[in-house]
Amino acid sequence: MTLTEAELTDRLAAVEDPQNDDDIVAMGLVDDVTISDGTAEVSLAFNAPHAPAEMEIGDAVREVIEAAGLEPELRAEFREEHGHETDALPGVRNVIAVASGKGGVGKTTVAANLAAGLRERGARVGILDADVHGPNVPRLLPTENEPGVTPNEEIVPPASDGVRVMSTDHLMPDGDQPAVLRGPMVNNVMMKFVNEVEWGQLDYLVVDLPPGTGDASLNLLQSLPVAGVVIVTTPQEMAVADARKGLRLFDEHDAPVLGVVENMSAFQCPECGDTHAVFGEGGGDEIRDDYGVPVLSRLPVHPDFDSAGSDGPSVRDPDSPVKENLFEMVDSVADRVGEVNRKRVAERVGEWDAESKEGSEAGDGSGEEPADPDPVSASE
DSSP, X not given: OOOOHHHHHHHHTTOEETTTTEETTTTTOEEEEEEETTEEEEEEOOOOTTOHHHHHHHHHHHHHHHHTTXXXXXXXXXXXXXXXXXXXXXXXXXXXXXXXXXXXXXXXXXXXXXXXXXXXXXXXXXXXXXXXXXXXXXXXXXXXXOOEEOTTOOEEOOEETTEEEEEXXXXXXXXTOOOOOOHHHHHHHHHHHHHSBOOOSBSEEEEEOOSSSSHHHHHHHHHSOEEEEEEEEOSSHHHHHHHHHHHHHHHHTTOOEEEEEETTOSEEOTTTOOEEOTTOXXXXXXXXXXXXXXXXXXXXXOGGGOOTTOSSOGGGOTTOTTHHHHHHHHHHXXXXXXXXXXXXXXXXXXXXXXXXXXXXXXXXHHSOOOOOSOHHHHTO
Protein backbone atom coordinates (compact mmCIF):
# COMPACT_ATOMS: atom_id res chain seq x y z
CA MET A 1 0.00 0.00 0.00
CA THR A 2 1.24 3.48 -0.90
CA LEU A 3 2.24 5.64 2.03
CA THR A 4 0.26 8.71 2.92
CA GLU A 5 2.01 12.06 2.87
CA ALA A 6 1.94 12.20 6.67
CA GLU A 7 3.52 8.75 6.91
CA LEU A 8 6.28 9.69 4.48
CA THR A 9 6.93 12.88 6.45
CA ASP A 10 7.32 10.77 9.58
CA ARG A 11 9.88 8.61 7.79
CA LEU A 12 11.81 11.69 6.68
CA ALA A 13 12.34 12.51 10.36
CA ALA A 14 15.07 9.84 10.25
CA VAL A 15 17.18 12.20 8.10
CA GLU A 16 19.55 14.27 10.22
CA ASP A 17 21.04 17.67 9.49
CA PRO A 18 24.75 16.80 9.97
CA GLN A 19 25.68 20.33 11.00
CA ASN A 20 22.77 21.32 13.25
CA ASP A 21 22.29 18.02 15.14
CA ASP A 22 18.55 17.64 14.59
CA ASP A 23 16.26 15.97 12.08
CA ILE A 24 15.02 17.87 9.07
CA VAL A 25 11.34 17.54 9.97
CA ALA A 26 11.75 18.92 13.49
CA MET A 27 13.76 21.82 12.07
CA GLY A 28 10.99 22.72 9.63
CA LEU A 29 13.16 22.03 6.59
CA VAL A 30 10.54 19.74 5.00
CA ASP A 31 8.28 22.43 3.65
CA ASP A 32 5.82 20.30 1.66
CA VAL A 33 5.24 16.64 0.75
CA THR A 34 2.97 15.59 -2.11
CA ILE A 35 2.46 12.01 -3.39
CA SER A 36 0.92 11.44 -6.80
CA ASP A 37 1.14 8.58 -9.32
CA GLY A 38 4.02 6.90 -7.53
CA THR A 39 6.08 10.08 -7.26
CA ALA A 40 6.85 11.89 -4.02
CA GLU A 41 7.49 15.60 -4.47
CA VAL A 42 9.31 17.06 -1.48
CA SER A 43 10.06 20.75 -1.02
CA LEU A 44 13.05 21.49 1.21
CA ALA A 45 13.84 24.89 2.75
CA PHE A 46 17.40 24.92 1.39
CA ASN A 47 19.26 27.98 0.14
CA ALA A 48 22.91 27.04 -0.39
CA PRO A 49 23.18 25.62 -3.92
CA HIS A 50 26.04 23.14 -4.40
CA ALA A 51 26.87 23.03 -0.68
CA PRO A 52 28.13 19.47 0.03
CA ALA A 53 26.07 19.10 3.25
CA GLU A 54 22.80 20.00 1.54
CA MET A 55 23.54 17.60 -1.30
CA GLU A 56 24.23 14.92 1.32
CA ILE A 57 20.88 15.61 3.00
CA GLY A 58 19.17 15.52 -0.38
CA ASP A 59 20.68 12.11 -1.12
CA ALA A 60 19.45 10.81 2.25
CA VAL A 61 15.93 12.11 1.50
CA ARG A 62 15.96 10.33 -1.86
CA GLU A 63 16.99 7.07 -0.17
CA VAL A 64 14.05 7.28 2.25
CA ILE A 65 11.62 7.96 -0.59
CA GLU A 66 12.98 5.15 -2.76
CA ALA A 67 12.87 2.73 0.21
CA ALA A 68 9.15 3.55 0.41
CA GLY A 69 8.72 2.43 -3.21
CA LEU A 70 8.29 5.94 -4.57
CA GLU A 71 10.11 8.03 -7.17
CA PRO A 72 11.74 11.06 -5.52
CA GLU A 73 11.37 14.56 -6.94
CA LEU A 74 13.04 17.21 -4.78
CA ARG A 75 13.05 20.96 -5.00
CA ALA A 76 14.68 23.66 -2.86
CA GLU A 77 12.66 26.69 -1.88
CA PHE A 78 13.77 29.41 0.52
CA ARG A 79 11.17 32.12 0.79
CA GLU A 80 10.46 35.19 2.85
CA GLU A 81 8.64 33.17 5.50
CA HIS A 82 11.84 31.15 5.96
CA GLY A 83 13.85 34.30 6.62
CA HIS A 84 14.86 35.23 3.07
CA GLU A 85 14.92 39.02 2.60
CA THR A 86 14.05 40.25 -0.88
CA ASP A 87 13.82 44.04 -0.58
CA ALA A 88 17.45 45.06 -1.26
CA LEU A 89 18.54 42.48 -3.86
CA PRO A 90 15.48 40.49 -4.93
CA GLY A 91 17.35 38.18 -7.32
CA VAL A 92 20.23 37.35 -4.98
CA ARG A 93 19.88 34.34 -2.68
CA ASN A 94 22.99 34.79 -0.50
CA VAL A 95 25.35 37.71 0.14
CA ILE A 96 28.75 36.57 1.43
CA ALA A 97 31.00 39.35 2.71
CA VAL A 98 34.76 38.76 2.75
CA ALA A 99 36.48 40.99 5.29
CA SER A 100 39.79 41.51 7.05
CA GLY A 101 40.98 43.67 9.90
CA LYS A 102 43.95 44.97 7.90
CA GLY A 103 45.32 45.06 4.39
CA GLY A 104 47.93 42.75 2.94
CA VAL A 105 46.43 39.46 4.11
CA GLY A 106 45.17 38.30 0.70
CA LYS A 107 41.50 39.12 1.21
CA THR A 108 40.85 39.88 -2.47
CA THR A 109 42.61 36.67 -3.51
CA VAL A 110 40.31 34.72 -1.19
CA ALA A 111 37.20 36.56 -2.41
CA ALA A 112 38.01 36.09 -6.11
CA ASN A 113 38.83 32.40 -5.73
CA LEU A 114 35.70 31.89 -3.64
CA ALA A 115 33.52 33.45 -6.34
CA ALA A 116 35.24 31.56 -9.17
CA GLY A 117 35.17 28.30 -7.19
CA LEU A 118 31.45 28.56 -6.50
CA ARG A 119 30.95 29.16 -10.22
CA GLU A 120 33.09 26.11 -11.04
CA ARG A 121 30.82 24.08 -8.76
CA GLY A 122 27.86 25.18 -10.88
CA ALA A 123 26.40 28.10 -8.93
CA ARG A 124 25.29 31.45 -10.35
CA VAL A 125 27.76 33.94 -8.88
CA GLY A 126 28.58 37.63 -8.82
CA ILE A 127 31.31 39.56 -7.02
CA LEU A 128 31.11 43.16 -5.84
CA ASP A 129 34.47 44.86 -5.39
CA ALA A 130 33.63 47.18 -2.49
CA ASP A 131 37.25 48.17 -1.90
CA VAL A 132 36.86 51.44 -3.80
CA HIS A 133 40.34 52.71 -2.89
CA GLY A 134 42.08 49.56 -4.09
CA PRO A 135 39.79 47.83 -6.61
CA ASN A 136 41.84 44.76 -7.53
CA VAL A 137 39.16 42.14 -8.21
CA PRO A 138 39.35 42.65 -12.03
CA ARG A 139 43.06 41.78 -11.89
CA LEU A 140 42.15 38.32 -10.64
CA LEU A 141 38.85 38.07 -12.52
CA PRO A 142 39.49 39.80 -15.86
CA THR A 143 36.26 40.48 -17.71
CA GLU A 144 35.48 39.96 -21.37
CA ASN A 145 33.84 43.37 -21.80
CA GLU A 146 32.86 46.61 -20.09
CA PRO A 147 29.75 47.22 -17.97
CA GLY A 148 26.52 47.72 -19.90
CA VAL A 149 23.42 49.78 -19.17
CA THR A 150 19.77 48.71 -19.20
CA PRO A 151 16.94 50.90 -20.59
CA ASN A 152 16.23 51.74 -16.92
CA GLU A 153 19.82 53.02 -16.60
CA GLU A 154 20.90 50.18 -14.32
CA ILE A 155 24.48 48.94 -14.65
CA VAL A 156 24.92 45.45 -16.10
CA PRO A 157 28.09 43.82 -14.70
CA PRO A 158 30.50 42.29 -17.19
CA ALA A 159 31.41 38.63 -16.78
CA SER A 160 34.60 36.72 -16.08
CA ASP A 161 34.05 33.11 -17.18
CA GLY A 162 30.49 33.31 -15.90
CA VAL A 163 31.16 35.33 -12.71
CA ARG A 164 29.52 38.76 -12.86
CA VAL A 165 31.99 41.40 -11.72
CA MET A 166 31.33 44.97 -10.58
CA SER A 167 34.20 47.21 -9.47
CA THR A 168 35.17 50.88 -9.40
CA ASP A 169 38.11 49.77 -11.54
CA HIS A 170 35.63 49.55 -14.43
CA LEU A 171 34.83 53.22 -13.96
CA MET A 172 38.44 54.45 -13.84
CA PRO A 173 39.94 56.08 -16.97
CA ASP A 174 43.38 54.61 -16.21
CA GLY A 175 44.17 51.42 -14.33
CA ASP A 176 46.94 53.22 -12.42
CA GLN A 177 44.74 56.17 -11.46
CA PRO A 178 44.35 56.35 -7.67
CA ALA A 179 40.82 56.45 -6.31
CA VAL A 180 40.90 59.62 -4.21
CA LEU A 181 37.50 59.45 -2.57
CA ARG A 182 36.30 60.92 0.72
CA GLY A 183 33.99 59.10 3.14
CA PRO A 184 30.66 60.38 1.73
CA MET A 185 31.82 59.66 -1.83
CA VAL A 186 32.77 56.11 -0.87
CA ASN A 187 29.32 55.63 0.61
CA ASN A 188 27.70 56.99 -2.56
CA VAL A 189 29.66 54.54 -4.71
CA MET A 190 28.69 51.65 -2.45
CA MET A 191 25.01 52.58 -2.54
CA LYS A 192 25.15 52.96 -6.32
CA PHE A 193 26.51 49.44 -6.62
CA VAL A 194 23.80 48.14 -4.29
CA ASN A 195 20.84 50.00 -5.77
CA GLU A 196 21.73 50.54 -9.44
CA VAL A 197 23.33 47.28 -10.57
CA GLU A 198 21.26 44.64 -12.36
CA TRP A 199 22.75 41.43 -10.97
CA GLY A 200 20.02 39.18 -12.30
CA GLN A 201 19.46 35.84 -10.57
CA LEU A 202 22.41 34.84 -8.36
CA ASP A 203 22.92 32.02 -5.90
CA TYR A 204 25.81 33.89 -4.28
CA LEU A 205 27.01 37.49 -4.35
CA VAL A 206 30.53 37.70 -2.90
CA VAL A 207 31.39 41.16 -1.56
CA ASP A 208 35.09 42.02 -1.25
CA LEU A 209 35.06 44.59 1.55
CA PRO A 210 37.82 47.14 2.09
CA PRO A 211 40.22 46.26 4.91
CA GLY A 212 39.46 47.51 8.40
CA THR A 213 36.23 48.36 10.16
CA GLY A 214 35.22 51.60 8.43
CA ASP A 215 32.03 53.04 6.98
CA ALA A 216 31.87 50.74 3.95
CA SER A 217 31.52 47.66 6.16
CA LEU A 218 28.88 49.31 8.34
CA ASN A 219 26.92 50.53 5.31
CA LEU A 220 26.91 47.02 3.89
CA LEU A 221 25.47 45.64 7.11
CA GLN A 222 22.74 48.27 7.07
CA SER A 223 21.91 47.96 3.37
CA LEU A 224 22.15 44.26 2.49
CA PRO A 225 20.83 41.02 3.97
CA VAL A 226 24.22 39.42 4.64
CA ALA A 227 24.06 35.62 4.81
CA GLY A 228 27.44 35.53 6.47
CA VAL A 229 30.94 36.98 6.74
CA VAL A 230 34.27 35.30 6.01
CA ILE A 231 37.15 36.78 8.02
CA VAL A 232 40.57 36.56 6.35
CA THR A 233 43.76 36.70 8.40
CA THR A 234 47.34 35.50 8.34
CA PRO A 235 48.96 33.68 11.30
CA GLN A 236 50.89 36.81 12.33
CA GLU A 237 49.98 38.33 15.69
CA MET A 238 49.18 41.81 14.30
CA ALA A 239 46.90 40.42 11.59
CA VAL A 240 45.09 38.17 14.06
CA ALA A 241 44.54 41.08 16.48
CA ASP A 242 42.96 43.18 13.71
CA ALA A 243 40.91 40.25 12.44
CA ARG A 244 39.43 39.87 15.91
CA LYS A 245 38.30 43.51 15.81
CA GLY A 246 36.61 42.91 12.47
CA LEU A 247 34.89 39.84 13.82
CA ARG A 248 33.56 41.84 16.78
CA LEU A 249 32.16 44.48 14.40
CA PHE A 250 30.08 41.96 12.49
CA ASP A 251 29.07 40.06 15.61
CA GLU A 252 27.78 43.25 17.25
CA HIS A 253 25.64 43.96 14.17
CA ASP A 254 24.14 40.45 14.12
CA ALA A 255 25.84 39.46 10.87
CA PRO A 256 26.66 35.73 11.08
CA VAL A 257 30.40 35.08 11.01
CA LEU A 258 30.86 32.00 8.85
CA GLY A 259 34.43 31.47 9.98
CA VAL A 260 38.07 32.32 9.44
CA VAL A 261 40.30 31.70 6.45
CA GLU A 262 43.92 31.62 7.55
CA ASN A 263 45.81 32.75 4.46
CA MET A 264 49.59 32.36 4.06
CA SER A 265 49.45 29.73 6.79
CA ALA A 266 52.67 28.12 5.55
CA PHE A 267 55.05 28.25 2.61
CA GLN A 268 54.69 25.33 0.23
CA CYS A 269 57.94 25.05 -1.68
CA PRO A 270 57.10 24.45 -5.37
CA GLU A 271 60.48 22.77 -5.96
CA CYS A 272 60.89 20.38 -3.03
CA GLY A 273 57.30 20.19 -1.74
CA ASP A 274 58.30 20.94 1.87
CA THR A 275 56.08 23.15 4.03
CA HIS A 276 57.43 25.91 6.32
CA ALA A 277 55.37 28.03 8.76
CA VAL A 278 57.28 31.23 7.94
CA PHE A 279 54.63 33.56 9.46
CA GLY A 280 54.04 31.56 12.63
CA GLU A 281 51.05 29.36 13.26
CA GLY A 282 47.90 29.04 15.33
CA GLY A 283 46.34 32.44 14.58
CA GLY A 284 43.12 31.02 13.17
CA ASP A 285 42.91 28.52 16.04
CA GLU A 286 43.08 31.36 18.58
CA ILE A 287 40.07 33.07 16.99
CA ARG A 288 38.20 29.76 16.79
CA ASP A 289 38.80 29.00 20.46
CA ASP A 290 37.89 32.50 21.69
CA TYR A 291 34.85 33.18 19.50
CA GLY A 292 33.52 29.74 18.64
CA VAL A 293 33.75 30.18 14.87
CA PRO A 294 35.36 27.53 12.68
CA VAL A 295 38.60 27.77 10.73
CA LEU A 296 37.20 27.31 7.23
CA SER A 297 40.51 26.83 5.50
CA ARG A 298 44.26 27.23 5.77
CA LEU A 299 45.73 28.42 2.48
CA PRO A 300 49.47 28.18 1.83
CA VAL A 301 51.90 30.78 0.55
CA HIS A 302 52.45 29.83 -3.07
CA PRO A 303 53.51 31.60 -6.29
CA ASP A 304 50.23 30.56 -7.94
CA PHE A 305 48.39 33.14 -5.81
CA ASP A 306 50.25 35.95 -7.58
CA SER A 307 47.98 37.37 -10.29
CA ALA A 308 50.92 38.58 -12.42
CA GLY A 309 50.95 36.70 -15.70
CA SER A 310 47.86 34.74 -14.71
CA ASP A 311 44.74 34.34 -16.82
CA GLY A 312 42.52 34.12 -13.75
CA PRO A 313 42.25 32.75 -10.23
CA SER A 314 44.15 29.62 -9.27
CA VAL A 315 40.95 27.70 -8.55
CA ARG A 316 40.36 27.60 -12.33
CA ASP A 317 43.82 26.22 -13.10
CA PRO A 318 43.59 22.42 -13.37
CA ASP A 319 47.36 22.13 -12.91
CA SER A 320 47.67 24.36 -9.84
CA PRO A 321 48.93 22.54 -6.73
CA VAL A 322 46.78 24.83 -4.56
CA LYS A 323 43.53 24.07 -6.39
CA GLU A 324 42.54 21.38 -3.89
CA ASN A 325 43.12 23.78 -0.98
CA LEU A 326 40.93 26.37 -2.65
CA PHE A 327 38.04 24.00 -3.34
CA GLU A 328 38.14 22.86 0.30
CA MET A 329 37.71 26.53 1.22
CA VAL A 330 34.87 27.00 -1.28
CA ASP A 331 33.00 23.93 -0.01
CA SER A 332 33.51 24.94 3.63
CA VAL A 333 32.07 28.41 3.01
CA ALA A 334 29.06 27.04 1.08
CA ASP A 335 28.40 24.51 3.85
CA ARG A 336 28.48 27.23 6.49
CA VAL A 337 26.03 29.38 4.50
CA GLY A 338 23.68 26.40 4.34
CA GLU A 339 24.13 25.64 8.04
CA VAL A 340 23.30 29.22 9.04
CA ASN A 341 20.28 29.37 6.72
CA ARG A 342 18.86 26.07 7.95
CA LYS A 343 19.34 27.11 11.56
CA ARG A 344 17.44 30.31 10.78
CA VAL A 345 14.55 28.25 9.43
CA ALA A 346 14.51 26.14 12.60
CA GLU A 347 14.50 29.25 14.77
CA ARG A 348 11.56 30.68 12.85
CA VAL A 349 9.68 27.40 13.15
CA GLY A 350 10.26 27.62 16.90
CA GLU A 351 8.82 31.14 16.91
CA TRP A 352 5.78 29.97 14.93
CA ASP A 353 5.26 27.02 17.28
CA ALA A 354 5.32 29.37 20.25
CA GLU A 355 2.88 31.78 18.58
CA SER A 356 0.57 28.90 17.62
CA LYS A 357 0.56 27.62 21.19
CA GLU A 358 -0.24 31.08 22.55
CA GLY A 359 -3.02 31.50 19.99
CA SER A 360 -4.46 28.09 20.82
CA GLU A 361 -4.49 28.83 24.54
CA ALA A 362 -6.14 32.19 23.90
CA GLY A 363 -8.72 30.49 21.68
CA ASP A 364 -9.61 27.97 24.38
CA GLY A 365 -10.77 30.78 26.61
CA SER A 366 -12.47 33.00 24.07
CA GLY A 367 -14.20 30.62 21.67
CA GLU A 368 -11.95 31.74 18.77
CA GLU A 369 -10.38 29.30 16.33
CA PRO A 370 -6.81 28.30 17.27
CA ALA A 371 -3.90 29.65 15.19
CA ASP A 372 -2.82 27.56 12.22
CA PRO A 373 -0.04 25.26 13.55
CA ASP A 374 1.67 25.05 10.16
CA PRO A 375 1.98 28.53 8.60
CA VAL A 376 4.57 27.35 6.08
CA SER A 377 2.13 24.92 4.47
CA ALA A 378 -0.69 27.41 4.81
CA SER A 379 1.27 29.91 2.72
CA GLU A 380 1.49 27.60 -0.28
